[in-house]
Amino acid sequence: MLEIFLKTLPFFMLIGTGWAAAHSRFFPPEATQWLTKFVFYFALSAMLFRFAATLDVRRLFDPQFCLAYLCGTGAIWVVAMAVARWRQLPLGEAAMEAHTAITGNTGFLGVPMLVVLLGQAAIGPVMMVLTIDLVIFSALLTLLVTASRQGRGAFAALGPLIMGIVGNPMIVSMVAGLAWAAFRLPMPAPAAEFLQLLGAAATPGALFAIGASLAGRSAQRMAPALWISVVKLVLHPLAVGITALMIFDVHPYAAGVMIAAASLPVAGNVYILAQHFGVAVQRVSTAILVSTAASIASVPVVIHWITTR
Template sequence: MNALAIIAPIFGIVLIGWGAALTGLLSDKVSDGLSEYVFAVAVPALILATLTRPGMQGEIAWSYWVSYFGGAAISWAAGTLIARRRGGIERRGAILHGFSACQSNTIFVGVPMILQAYGEDGAFPLFMLLAVHLPLMMGSATFLIESDSDRPVLARLRGLALVLLKNPIFVALLVGMAMKGVGFVPDGILKSLIDAFGGTASTCALVALGAGLKRYRVLFDLKGALVIAALKNVLHPLAVWVLAFHVFRMPPAYAGVATLFAAMPVGINAYLLAVRYRTETGMVAASVLVSTLVAPLTTLFWLAVLGRT
């Protein structure tokens, strides 16, 4: 019942956002604006508020990173190999299949879900993983896709750095860790503003995700979308769970955060990369929708496995 109480409000808000978009209560312009607000203002404020909170501290062992990204590598490789065995999928498309199979929806679902499940114990490992996840996953996908281009390696790395430095989430993580490093804790009006914006992040993110689902078409390639959803919602967290709980040793909250982080549905960044490189856009869009729709069941399962019941 506790696990159901965690996922019901989260995916309930997603469904309300989806229904509001389908019925016309939320227009595409509102959906786009809400998504931009979440990405550029609300979640960065939540990151700053969390990282600068007194008592927010911890230590991340190398086993934590190996567990999560090792599981991601397994799911990425499986997705790529399956795509290569299917006819008509080019090299870049196969890479995007693999990337979709391990790219978690961290901002719109992961942050509210994990904070709801683990509270203060999970906040530090969550945001540390978020800080590394964004540049490493996006950087790896971009580098692999462009590895056959004529651009020099340094030019590709420079372009990636510019993209990251223009990303509000990445900048907020850098600023928050810098503020934490020097011991600066916002107070007064500054704290009130950060808390006010950060307090809107979860609800607005979930509504924006639900409204955005209207654009994705599940019937583009249902079989392929189900394969990617199975890899993302089942194989990825399974691999992380095995590594975090049965191969390495770490605090239970850290292992649980890594597993639940991996259990999130396909993230919007996979679709953005597909649009950018003009390949497999329909497949990736369908995968985002399918993995999000099955996520309530798979998340409930993983919450039970993790003892959040």
């Protein structure tokens, strides 16, 4: 257990370094915004493209894996939605809470960390989780929030939804990389070195940006944020573990990667969505702060269980 904690500690130390730099104002908010944009559009996209371009596309898609993740995550989404509606929240706010409770920081934290901790074979499962989160559950959130607004139906969200998917560099880079792999195109040496150099900036840049973004958050609306954090860090990995290992009989290694991805704290892009829709912004912000802090202890426990079972 101590060994796993020490392996994950450098990743969280990078997050802490970003927080300290931003909290001290040595790294101003404008710098955080530009660093995040660099990681999102360039470094992380290069990493995802390079990873995807090396995959065996014929073996990538596993229906059992996708069904297990969809069912486990969907069950937690329903629970979080039901609790929010029981608290008499409007449909849009309830949908945002449910989305927050099931969307982990797979892009900025999961891709770099899980590949290092669990090996190169984790790339495919992590990318499948990331794709399902970005496409299916983000689409569900957009449709529900739009439908909840007076005078607008769900179909009004289709245009922005499609543009959001097409304009997301993580999705575009993964699709482009998979297309490259599917056609078995050769990777020229200069291009491969370029992608490796640029992609190498993704891990430190993303983790530093996560920490820097947390420095500007205040802990308000603590009760719902604590509930969301418990759902995300405990119930979500438990649910996908049950569906993967006990119902759909997913390969143990792939199931472990799925559980690890589900154990990650709330993703920063959920805050961007909350701001865009003007829904539950403070709750989402606090949930990101609380879940990220708590994940310093919870993620090593999950990784330890996965690697020793």
